[in-house]
Structures are given as C-alpha cells and as structure tokens.
Amino acid sequence: MIGQVxxxxxxxxxxxxxxKNARKIYRxxxxxxxxxRTDRPAERFKTMLLVAFGQKKMFKRPIPALLHLFVYVGFVIINIEMLEIVIDGLFGSHRVFSFLGGFYDFLIYSFEILAFLVLLGCVIFxxxxxxxxxxxLNQAELNNWPKTDANLILTAEILLMAAFLTMNAADFKLQSLGAEHYHAVGSFPISQYIAQWLPESINSLIFIERFCWWFHIVGVLAFLNYLVISKHLxxxxxFPNTYFSNLNPKGEFSNMASxxxxxxxxxxxxxPPPTGEPSRFGVKDVQDLNWKNLLDAYTCxxxxxxxxxxxxxIxxxxxxxRKIMMDTRDRVSEVGKNIDKNGSFQDDGKSLLDTYITREEIWACTSCNACVEQCPVNINPLEIIIGLRQYAVMEESQAPASINNMLSNLENNGAPWKYSQADRANWTNQ
Structure with missing residues (x-):
C-alpha cells in the first residue's frame, strides 16, 4: 500500500x-x-501528417532518418505500456493487461524489438x-549546455530502454522459476537472452525487477518534465508547428500592415490617417515577432x-x-522569467537584436530559403532575420554601405545598379 501511495x-x-511549466511556455x-493561420485546414492537416508524423523531410538524409525513426516510433509505442504501468502502480497489480492472452504476447514482443532499436539508435547517435x-553536431552554438542537453537525453533514453529490457528479463526468469505473482505471460525475444546473466535467487530477481520497474516509471516522469527545458520539446x-506552417510560396514576403x-x-x-499608436517597423525584440516565430523557436x-x-x-x-532560433528561444525565455519576477515585463536593457543576434549575422543572409527548405519541422529562421533587417533599415537607418547604395539606386534609377534608367538595357548590346 505504501508503494501505491x-x-x-x-x-x-x-x-x-x-x-505548470507547459503553461509558462504557452504564455x-x-x-x-x-x-x-487557420485557413486551408485540410492542407494544414496533410502537412502535419506528412512532415511531423510521417517525418517526410527527415528522409533527405536516409541513414540518420532511419535511426531517428527507430527512436521516434519505438519510444512512442513503448510508452503505450505506461498505461499498464500506471494501473499496476496505482492498484498494486502486476501486468494487468495479461488477460489479453495472445495479443498481449504480441505487444510485449513488439515492445522489446522496438526497445532494442531505440537503444541501438541512441548508441549510434x-x-x-x-x-x-x-x-x-559540433559547431560553436552547441558548446556547453546544448551539447550536454543532447547527451543527457541520449543517456536517459539508453538507460530507460536498458531498464525496460532488464525488468522483462527478470520477470521472464521469475516466471520460469514459478515465483508467486509472476505467472507465465508475454513473449521476450530480447530479454530472454539477458535473463541468463541474472542471478538464480528469486529474492534477488524480484529486487532487480522492482528496481527496474521503479527506475523506468520515475525516469519517464522525469523525462516528461525535462522536455520543457530541453530541445526535445x-x-x-x-505537430502544432507543422500544422501552422506558412503555406504560401517560400519566396513570397508579406507587406507590413503599418x-x-x-x-x-x-x-x-x-x-483618414492611421489610428492608434504607431507600430514598430520590423523586429527589435521577441515581442515584435508573431506567435508562430516564437513557436518555431521552442520547436527547434x-x-x-x-x-x-x-x-x-558554408x-x-x-x-x-540554428543559432538564430536558439537565440530567439533563449531571449523569449528570459523575457518570460522577467514577467514572472516583476508581474509584467520590465525593460532590462537587452533585446534580440544586438544582445543576442549581431548585425553581421543578419546581413550575411542571402534570403535563399535553404534553411526553411531543410528544416524537418518547417521552422522559418528567415522570417526572423528579415524582421531584424527591417528594423535596422526602417527604424534606425542603419545598413551596410552596399545595401544603402542599392536602396539609393532603386530610389533614383529604378534598379539596384548605378546606371540611369535610359541605360539599363545597354548590357544586352554586349
């Protein structure tokens, strides 16, 4: 009874x-x-199924995609067993779904194969x-915490799958020894080979089985709460991020309403003149981005x-x-902590532009959309970069000399080049 409590x-x-933590992220x-982003729901649902659920864009790189599929499918399906673990934990039962007979054997068999594939995939990763x-996977922006974060997750998944298989191995051996409450049920294609390395003592086996059971469930609950502070969110x-994708052509930019x-x-x-307070042109801080940009940052x-x-x-x-998205997530998290501390946002003298993202970064972008095309979950870093550029040009009149020259030529000559409009077609005579 104490265990159940x-x-x-x-x-x-x-x-x-x-x-509690998920609400803060939503806020x-x-x-x-x-x-x-509520238009064209059928197309949005199809995009979500193909890109998030079907991992369509992952398979541009087949080998890591296959390994990720092992981890993704395996970890999701194995956690279906969490329903049984929760019932067993609350009511003190053991393998409560074993009454399903042959279908239960099939489930345990499948779970073990998938657990082994998850273990294999994480080791290779x-x-x-x-x-x-x-x-x-080893560039400057991943130094320190991001690298540690990735390794912690891989280690946790390896340990969870190892505990799951060891638990089943102890259970399998207890069944074969006729231990009380461990009736013969399930099919163990992987753990039956682990069982031969376990002790023969029933008491020792029960301790191993119970320890791995608790380790697995506590590990999964800890993993659930670790998600909200890691990239594995x-x-x-x-799923929502791909559903709310920008369905317009990638080269199409939206006009600023202001x-x-x-x-x-x-x-x-x-x-009549525009009403209300004049809005900021472009993006200086995360509050100037739209909610989908911030969802992108948390989904990275x-x-x-x-x-x-x-x-x-290159x-x-x-x-x-990638750093653009990581910086945006770090800044919006910092703003959220500021709100939690003060009740509302108090100016901290920082901003996304300059404090987190430098001018050199935003002006290096060619706006080619390669990053948008490659992202496996339809994140759009280019929208953030363009917003930061708009602020630099339209609010501060600050841009590299080459950009200023181009803008002057557009204003005076109707083209990016220094030639007059009368001479614009001269190159065709060469």
Missing part, C-alpha cells in the same frame, strides 16, 4: 509540474503578435555526436540541417540559422 504522489506531482509563445563528431511541438496604411494615405489624402530540434545547408555559413560567414 508513493507512486500516486509521484504521478500527480509530475503531471502538475509539467502542466511565452503568446507574447508574440497575432497571426491568423551518441557515437556520431561524440566520437565521429559530425560537423553540424519538439517531440510535442512538432507601412501599407501609410502608403495608402500618401496616395490618397482623402483617407537543434539538428543543424538548416546551418549545414546555409550558403553563408563560406565561413558568421550566420547560423
């Missing part, structure tokens, strides 16, 4: 803590400006990250596919689209 307290506490995302040192957010209003008044003086997997495809980064420039 402890289990209930742990379960309720973990769910409450997750809910932080809502700090962004409004954006309507750890080797690629720490031994082979794949370039995109994408496990949950990939600019459109001003232009309309200039063209037609009979129109830090996989680096965007950065490895970025032509600016040529040695400072820009890393």
């Amino acid at each position: 402890i289990f209930a307290v742990l379960l309720i506490g973990a769910i409450f803590l997750f809910y 932080n995302i809502q700090l962004g400006k409004p954006l309507d 750890a080797i690629r990250r720490n031994v082979i040192k794949v370039k995109r 994408h496990i949950l957010l990939a 600019v459109t209003e001003e232009v309309k008044v200039m063209l037609d003086p009979s129109l 997997t830090e996989c680096g596919r965007c950065t490895s495809a970025c032509p600016a980064n 040529t040695g420039k400072l820009l890393s689209p």
Whole structure:
C-alpha cells in the first residue's frame, strides 16, 4: 500500500509540474503578435501528417532518418505500456493487461524489438555526436549546455530502454522459476537472452525487477518534465508547428500592415490617417515577432540541417540559422522569467537584436530559403532575420554601405545598379 501511495504522489506531482511549466511556455509563445493561420485546414492537416508524423523531410538524409525513426516510433509505442504501468502502480497489480492472452504476447514482443532499436539508435547517435563528431553536431552554438542537453537525453533514453529490457528479463526468469505473482505471460525475444546473466535467487530477481520497474516509471516522469527545458520539446511541438506552417510560396514576403496604411494615405489624402499608436517597423525584440516565430523557436530540434545547408555559413560567414532560433528561444525565455519576477515585463536593457543576434549575422543572409527548405519541422529562421533587417533599415537607418547604395539606386534609377534608367538595357548590346 505504501508503494501505491508513493507512486500516486509521484504521478500527480509530475503531471502538475509539467502542466505548470507547459503553461509558462504557452504564455511565452503568446507574447508574440497575432497571426491568423487557420485557413486551408485540410492542407494544414496533410502537412502535419506528412512532415511531423510521417517525418517526410527527415528522409533527405536516409541513414540518420532511419535511426531517428527507430527512436521516434519505438519510444512512442513503448510508452503505450505506461498505461499498464500506471494501473499496476496505482492498484498494486502486476501486468494487468495479461488477460489479453495472445495479443498481449504480441505487444510485449513488439515492445522489446522496438526497445532494442531505440537503444541501438541512441548508441549510434551518441557515437556520431561524440566520437565521429559530425560537423553540424559540433559547431560553436552547441558548446556547453546544448551539447550536454543532447547527451543527457541520449543517456536517459539508453538507460530507460536498458531498464525496460532488464525488468522483462527478470520477470521472464521469475516466471520460469514459478515465483508467486509472476505467472507465465508475454513473449521476450530480447530479454530472454539477458535473463541468463541474472542471478538464480528469486529474492534477488524480484529486487532487480522492482528496481527496474521503479527506475523506468520515475525516469519517464522525469523525462516528461525535462522536455520543457530541453530541445526535445519538439517531440510535442512538432505537430502544432507543422500544422501552422506558412503555406504560401517560400519566396513570397508579406507587406507590413503599418507601412501599407501609410502608403495608402500618401496616395490618397482623402483617407483618414492611421489610428492608434504607431507600430514598430520590423523586429527589435521577441515581442515584435508573431506567435508562430516564437513557436518555431521552442520547436527547434537543434539538428543543424538548416546551418549545414546555409550558403553563408558554408563560406565561413558568421550566420547560423540554428543559432538564430536558439537565440530567439533563449531571449523569449528570459523575457518570460522577467514577467514572472516583476508581474509584467520590465525593460532590462537587452533585446534580440544586438544582445543576442549581431548585425553581421543578419546581413550575411542571402534570403535563399535553404534553411526553411531543410528544416524537418518547417521552422522559418528567415522570417526572423528579415524582421531584424527591417528594423535596422526602417527604424534606425542603419545598413551596410552596399545595401544603402542599392536602396539609393532603386530610389533614383529604378534598379539596384548605378546606371540611369535610359541605360539599363545597354548590357544586352554586349
């Protein structure tokens, strides 16, 4: 009975803590400006199924995609067993679904195969990250906590799967020894081989089985709450993030509403002037972004596919689209803590531009959309970069000399070049 009470307290506490932290993330995302992404629901649902559930874009790189599929499918399906563990923990039963007979045997068989594949996938991922040192997984923005975060998750998943298989191995051996309450049920294609390394003592086996059972359930509850402070939040957010993707062509930019209003008044003086407080042109801080940009930041997997495809980064420039998303997430988290501490946001003298993201980074971007195309969960770093550029140009009149020259030429000559409009076509005579 004491075990059941402890289990209930742990379960309720973990769910409450997750809910509390998840609400803060939701609040932080809502700090962004409004954006309507409710149109074309059928197309959005299809995008979510293909990209988030089906992992369509992952398979541009087949080997890591296959390994990720092992981990993704295995970890999700194995946790279906959590329902049985929760019931057993609350009511003191053991393998409560064993009455399903042959179907239960099939489930346990499948869970074990998948657990082994998850274990294998995580080990290979750890080797690629720490031994082979794949370039995109070992760049400057991943130093310190991001690298530790990734390794902690891989270690946790390896330990959880090892505990699951060891628990089953002890259970299998207890069944074969005829121990009380351990009736013959299930099919154990992997753990039956682990069982031969376990002791023959029934008491020792029960201790191992119970220890691994508790380790697995406490580990899963801890993992649930670790999600909200790690890059693995994408496990949950990939689905809404892909559903609310920008379905317009990638090269299409939206007009700024504040600019459109001003232009309309200039063209037609009979129109009333814009009402309300003048809005900021572009993006200086995270509050100037829309909520989808902030959802993007929290969904970032830090996989680096965007950065490895970025032509600016490839040529040695400072820009890393992955860092843009990580910086945005760090800044919005900092703003959220500011609100928690003060009740409302108090100016801290910091901003996304300059404090987190440098001018050199935003002007290195070629706006080619390679990062957007490569992202496996449809994140759009380019929208943030363009917003920061708009602020620098329209609010501060600060831009590199080459950009200022281009803008002057556009204003005076109707083209980016220094030639007059009468001479614009001369190159065709060469």
